[in-house]
Structure formats: structure tokens, C-alpha cells
Amino acid sequence: MIEPTQKRISDAIIRRLPRYYKQLCDLEAAGVDHISSQSLGERLEVKASQIRQDLNSFGGFGQQGYGYPVSDLKTRIAKILHIDKQWRVVIVGAGNIGKALANYGEFGKEGFEIAALFDSSPSMIGKRVGNLEVQDSKTLAEYITKNNVDIMALSVPQNAAKELMQIAEKTNVGAVWNFSPADIFSPNVIVENIHLTDSLMALSYHLGNKEKQ
Amino acid sequence: MIEPTQKRISDAIIRRLPRYYKQLCDLEAAGVDHISSQSLGERLEVKASQIRQDLNSFGGFGQQGYGYPVSDLKTRIAKILHIDKQWRVVIVGAGNIGKALANYGEFGKEGFEIAALFDSSPSMIGKRVGNLEVQDSKTLAEYITKNNVDIMALSVPQNAAKELMQIAEKTNVGAVWNFSPADIFSPNVIVENIHLTDSLMALSYHLGNKEKQ
Structure with missing residues (x-):
């Protein structure tokens, strides 16, 4: 597991992260374990390649061919956004x-x-x-x-x-x-x-x- | 006077136009006739060159060395944004x-x-x-x-x-x-x-x- 890097992240990515987070919350509530960048992209009208690229900019998430683990990714995005604190x-x-x-x-x-x-x-x-x-x-x-x-x-x-x-x-x-x-x-x-x-x-x-x- | 062109305008420009418009309304209310891209930029923390480039993408405004005529530019931005209608x-x-x-x-x-x-x-x-x-x-x-x-x-x-x-x-x-x-x-x-x-x-x-x- 790679820790989020400290390099400068573009504003466009920061604006997309809350949308990913919200979808992951909905997916978790619906009992979904894993989701591909393709499926996530379709729900958000964001290209799968864009999602992969966005998440890669914080280090690696998920494993090729298995999709992203929903709960884990949600937790990690929450951490990146610092909404895990009060x-x-x-x-x-x-x-x-x-x-x-x-x-x-x-x-x-x-x-x-x-x-x-x-x-x-x-x-x-x-x-x-x-x-x-x-x-x-x-x-x-x-x-x-x-x-x-x-x-x-x-x-x-x-x-x-x-x-x-x-x-x-x-x-x-x-x-x-x-x-x-x-x-x-x-x-x-x-x-x-x-x-x-x-x-x-x-x-x-x-x-x-x-x-x- | 050049009419606004129909080419595709970036979302970033469209987001800045309302800010220009609002400043021009304030300037007009304060009785200001002309404003340079430099002064407008300082009020908005936008580079003067950015403002000139943004406005150029809709054709030409203003005259080099004289700055922009406040009321005229305001009216023309309102027209571009279609806020001149109801x-x-x-x-x-x-x-x-x-x-x-x-x-x-x-x-x-x-x-x-x-x-x-x-x-x-x-x-x-x-x-x-x-x-x-x-x-x-x-x-x-x-x-x-x-x-x-x-x-x-x-x-x-x-x-x-x-x-x-x-x-x-x-x-x-x-x-x-x-x-x-x-x-x-x-x-x-x-x-x-x-x-x-x-x-x-x-x-x-x-x-x-x-x-x-």
C-alpha cells in the first residue's frame, strides 16, 4: 500500500474526489464489495481512464483486474480529503x-x-x-x-x-x-x-x- | 466592433465572466469610466494578461492604452452571458x-x-x-x-x-x-x-x- 504522495494535486482532481467518495458511500450501503473504474465511471459520467489516473496521483489503489475494494477506497479518499476528522x-x-x-x-x-x-x-x-x-x-x-x-x-x-x-x-x-x-x-x-x-x-x-x- | 465569435469557449472563461461582470457593475456604480486590465486584474486576483485573453476570445474589446470602457464592456458581457434577457x-x-x-x-x-x-x-x-x-x-x-x-x-x-x-x-x-x-x-x-x-x-x-x- 502506497501512502498518498505530497505532490501538488490539480484542483480538478480535488473536485472529483468528493464525487467518487459519495458514490463509494452509496455502493457500500448497497453492499457492493468491489467496483471497476469502468462501472464507477458510468455512474459519474467520468472516463474510466480519468478515474484511474486521478487515483494514481495519490499513489496506487486497487489491483488490476479486480476493481477497487469499495470500503477501503472510500476510507482512503476520506483520509485524503481529511474528512476523517472533525x-x-x-x-x-x-x-x-x-x-x-x-x-x-x-x-x-x-x-x-x-x-x-x-x-x-x-x-x-x-x-x-x-x-x-x-x-x-x-x-x-x-x-x-x-x-x-x-x-x-x-x-x-x-x-x-x-x-x-x-x-x-x-x-x-x-x-x-x-x-x-x-x-x-x-x-x-x-x-x-x-x-x-x-x-x-x-x-x-x-x-x-x-x-x- | 467585433461580434462575439461562436467558437467553443472553455468553462474556465465562462466562470470568470460573471466575476468581471460584477466588478464592472460596481465600477459603473462608482462612476468609473474606463478601467485597465491591470486594475481589473488586481481587484479580482486574475492576471491582466488572462483578462485580455479571456475577452479576446469573444472578439475585441477596448483599445490599447485606454483601458476598457466600463459601461460598454459590462453591457457586452451581459449579452455574452445572456443575462440581458429574462x-x-x-x-x-x-x-x-x-x-x-x-x-x-x-x-x-x-x-x-x-x-x-x-x-x-x-x-x-x-x-x-x-x-x-x-x-x-x-x-x-x-x-x-x-x-x-x-x-x-x-x-x-x-x-x-x-x-x-x-x-x-x-x-x-x-x-x-x-x-x-x-x-x-x-x-x-x-x-x-x-x-x-x-x-x-x-x-x-x-x-x-x-x-x-
């Missing part, structure tokens, strides 16, 4: 998106603990959202430092994002999961953007071109 | 994410009209979410056909996604904006996936590797 998440912004994130049960299953929810609006502070009580954003920095928060999810308006990034940098939070429309960068904090409107615009591009044909 | 969207699934989408005011501004919200649960049907009354999913196909729906947003559990994709194909809806965890493909329908858990896992990958260093 990450502590706080959500900042208890608007529609923030509430949806707070109530989304899937994250807990994958090791992401939604520990707290913050908002700056007096009308929201103290309200309950799911199991959480909305806390005052003024106490955010202190909370992060005291509670070893790993990830800050930002579901705030564009103009609030910058100040919150400063808090993220100051408190050494590891990563920001950004739902605000702001374009955010930081040399010290990992940023993962979910720009909903951008995604709709990309869809619109394809839709408009399809209609023209 | 798209009709229905949301299927009135859970947390569906409600957040229904209440998210940004979409309307960019030409995406949220026309209706559907759910299959008797406890949700008839309830109000923002300006919409939740309709019975059983009437979805009929609604789409009668109202020329362009985009179906899916915020349903994984097991419901497949059946809804069949409705999308049957009713000739143009595109599906998929928030369900299901991996969805279709030869006829454009699919844009927002897999929240996958995004968190990609973030986890980087976070775990950062901690190891």
Missing part, C-alpha cells in the same frame, strides 16, 4: 442562506460540526435557528479564538465580507466558506467560494447559446 | 435551501425571475414563502409547459432528483440548477451543479494539508 464551523450571517446552512443536516455526517451562528442584527440576535441560538457578531472573534474554529462560513452581504475576512485573518481561522457575493482573497486563509449568481450566469450562458442553435 | 425559474423543493433561493433577492436583479415554488409534502403545499405560494409538485410538469419555464432549480433530496430530471426532459425545460446531492446528467438538459458538501470537502482537503505543514 472540523468546527461557525456561520456568520443568519439570513436565508445562513439559516439554510445551519439547518442542513448533511454536513454533520461528513465531519463538519456547525458549532455556532452569528449575526449583527439586533432583531436576529438571541433567536433560535435549528439547535443554535444566534449570537452577536461582536463576540465572533472571541468565540473563534476560544473554541478553535476551523471554518467560517460567510453568508453576509457583500459590504460585510471584508471586515469579516479581517477577523478571519486575525483569529487564524483556517478557512472561509464564502457565500457572500464578494470576491475574497487572502494569503493566509483558504477561501472556497460559492457564488450563486455566478453559477446562474454560467447556466444562462449555456442556455442562451442552446436557444440560438 | 429567464423564468421554478424552484422544486421548499426545504431550507429552496426557501433560501426563493427569498434571495439578487437573482431578480440579474434577470432571473423566480416564478414558482413546488413541493411534494402536504404540510408545505399552500404555505407562503416570500411572495410565492408553495404548489403541489404533481402540477409541476403542467406548469412548466404552460408557462415556458427556462430553468428548474432542484433543492430536493437525492432520491427525488432522478424523477424530476425525467420531468425536465419531458417538458423541455432548458436547464436544471441542481442543489440536490445527486450526480445528474442529461444529453438534452443543461445541468449546473451546486454540491455544497463537495465544496466543503474540497475546502477540507486544503485545510488538512495546511495543518500538516
Whole structure:
């Protein structure tokens, strides 16, 4: 068994790994022992050769002719993605998106603990959202430092994002999961953007071109 | 002025265009007339040469030495993205994410009209979410056909996604904006996936590797 190598892995591969992982979870739940790259590829519309190449970039998996052992591969991908540990998440912004994130049960299953929810609006502070009580954003920095928060999810308006990034940098939070429309960068904090409107615009591009044909 | 060419544009470029567009909207609102690729690049952490190359792939914009005319470029990118028209969207699934989408005011501004919200649960049907009354999913196909729906947003559990994709194909809806965890493909329908858990896992990958260093 070869340990995952430390070389630079492309973003495209990192984006495919969660999809492989999810399929492997489904296969394991269905009692499937082994799966070929061919079958896995058909379920995901990814070429078998692509899957083999992706997994090879982390060292070797599986054995030629036998396919991949489902549970083992699942566990190893979880390890590569570091979802075998527990990450502590706080959500900042208890608007529609923030509430949806707070109530989304899937994250807990994958090791992401939604520990707290913050908002700056007096009308929201103290309200309950799911199991959480909305806390005052003024106490955010202190909370992060005291509670070893790993990830800050930002579901705030564009103009609030910058100040919150400063808090993220100051408190050494590891990563920001950004739902605000702001374009955010930081040399010290990992940023993962979910720009909903951008995604709709990309869809619109394809839709408009399809209609023209 | 050169018209946008019809050659195949890479997905990476299509993903950057909404970011350019958003910056140009902000610049226009701030009264800026012209902007160089250099300044635009600094605001977006994209290389100036990348921006010039991206925009060149749609024909020529701007004039060497003068920078890009902000309003004109904004309008032309809107046209390329087809957000200069109105798209009709229905949301299927009135859970947390569906409600957040229904209440998210940004979409309307960019030409995406949220026309209706559907759910299959008797406890949700008839309830109000923002300006919409939740309709019975059983009437979805009929609604789409009668109202020329362009985009179906899916915020349903994984097991419901497949059946809804069949409705999308049957009713000739143009595109599906998929928030369900299901991996969805279709030869006829454009699919844009927002897999929240996958995004968190990609973030986890980087976070775990950062901690190891």
C-alpha cells in the first residue's frame, strides 16, 4: 500500500474526489464489495481512464483486474480529503442562506460540526435557528479564538465580507466558506467560494447559446 | 466592433465572466469610466494578461492604452452571458435551501425571475414563502409547459432528483440548477451543479494539508 504522495494535486482532481467518495458511500450501503473504474465511471459520467489516473496521483489503489475494494477506497479518499476528522464551523450571517446552512443536516455526517451562528442584527440576535441560538457578531472573534474554529462560513452581504475576512485573518481561522457575493482573497486563509449568481450566469450562458442553435 | 465569435469557449472563461461582470457593475456604480486590465486584474486576483485573453476570445474589446470602457464592456458581457434577457425559474423543493433561493433577492436583479415554488409534502403545499405560494409538485410538469419555464432549480433530496430530471426532459425545460446531492446528467438538459458538501470537502482537503505543514 502506497501512502498518498505530497505532490501538488490539480484542483480538478480535488473536485472529483468528493464525487467518487459519495458514490463509494452509496455502493457500500448497497453492499457492493468491489467496483471497476469502468462501472464507477458510468455512474459519474467520468472516463474510466480519468478515474484511474486521478487515483494514481495519490499513489496506487486497487489491483488490476479486480476493481477497487469499495470500503477501503472510500476510507482512503476520506483520509485524503481529511474528512476523517472533525472540523468546527461557525456561520456568520443568519439570513436565508445562513439559516439554510445551519439547518442542513448533511454536513454533520461528513465531519463538519456547525458549532455556532452569528449575526449583527439586533432583531436576529438571541433567536433560535435549528439547535443554535444566534449570537452577536461582536463576540465572533472571541468565540473563534476560544473554541478553535476551523471554518467560517460567510453568508453576509457583500459590504460585510471584508471586515469579516479581517477577523478571519486575525483569529487564524483556517478557512472561509464564502457565500457572500464578494470576491475574497487572502494569503493566509483558504477561501472556497460559492457564488450563486455566478453559477446562474454560467447556466444562462449555456442556455442562451442552446436557444440560438 | 467585433461580434462575439461562436467558437467553443472553455468553462474556465465562462466562470470568470460573471466575476468581471460584477466588478464592472460596481465600477459603473462608482462612476468609473474606463478601467485597465491591470486594475481589473488586481481587484479580482486574475492576471491582466488572462483578462485580455479571456475577452479576446469573444472578439475585441477596448483599445490599447485606454483601458476598457466600463459601461460598454459590462453591457457586452451581459449579452455574452445572456443575462440581458429574462429567464423564468421554478424552484422544486421548499426545504431550507429552496426557501433560501426563493427569498434571495439578487437573482431578480440579474434577470432571473423566480416564478414558482413546488413541493411534494402536504404540510408545505399552500404555505407562503416570500411572495410565492408553495404548489403541489404533481402540477409541476403542467406548469412548466404552460408557462415556458427556462430553468428548474432542484433543492430536493437525492432520491427525488432522478424523477424530476425525467420531468425536465419531458417538458423541455432548458436547464436544471441542481442543489440536490445527486450526480445528474442529461444529453438534452443543461445541468449546473451546486454540491455544497463537495465544496466543503474540497475546502477540507486544503485545510488538512495546511495543518500538516
